[in-house]
Ligand SMILES: Nc1ncnc2c1ncn2[C@@H]1O[C@H](COP(=O)(O)OP(=O)(O)O)[C@@H](O)[C@H]1O
Ligand SMILES: O=C(O)C1=C[C@@H](OP(=O)(O)O)[C@@H](O)[C@H](O)C1
């Protein structure tokens with residue numbers, strides 16, 4: 001009987017783009033998936049922050065959300081043109097049709113889907129997300145969730161993330177889904 005392949009024997013065929021709400025774990029899980037597969041990890045927010053030498057909150061405050069969205073689209077297009085990698089996006093990226101088209105052209109989208117209660121538990125004590133700087137951050141998060149879920153549902157693959165799952169367990173679930181879809185395949189000769 002064939003032995004089970006180690007994760008390191010797998011090859012990534014296309015860039016995997018993690019999409020979903022703030023707090024779903026796109027950044028944390030994306031990094032863990034990349035580590036497990038020994039492929040590069042990119043995060044569109046981090047790319048924008050590094051290029052501007054400012055935090056996302058500072059960019060929103062100084063240049064506004066439309067400026068941020070233009071930068072985000074540029075970064076995503078640039079990273080999709082690179083060799084296959086794991087690319088975590090910010091929660092609003094997939095809402096833009098331009099980005100969805102670019103992603104479906106060369107990459108594969110994975111919706112990291114978490115319940116609103118879990119998202120809230122993860123983001124409520126952080127002040128790094130400018131869209132939640134409102135008098136009613138829970139109400140704002142809930143409204144964004146309602147509006148965005150139908151768009152995230154357009155992603156190629158959905159992976160549910162549950163409260164008791166560790167980052168590594170969720171990453172394992174993502175890798176399993178990628179194997180099922182042939183996005184990661186056995187390395188030739190492995
Ligand atoms: N099992 C888990 N899966 C994903 N994230 C988790 C998990 N447990 C805790 N977290 C934490 O949730 C927070 C939000 O995760 P993050 O990756 O920043 O989400 P996103 O990039 O989708 O906004 C981080 O502090 C992360 O470490
Ligand atoms: O949902 C959004 O519109 C945003 C999500 C953030 O990224 P995370 O989803 O990684 O928190 C960041 O891009 C920005 O604050 C806007």
Ligand SMILES: [Mg+2]
Nearest residue numbers: 026027089090
């Ligand atoms: Mg993130």
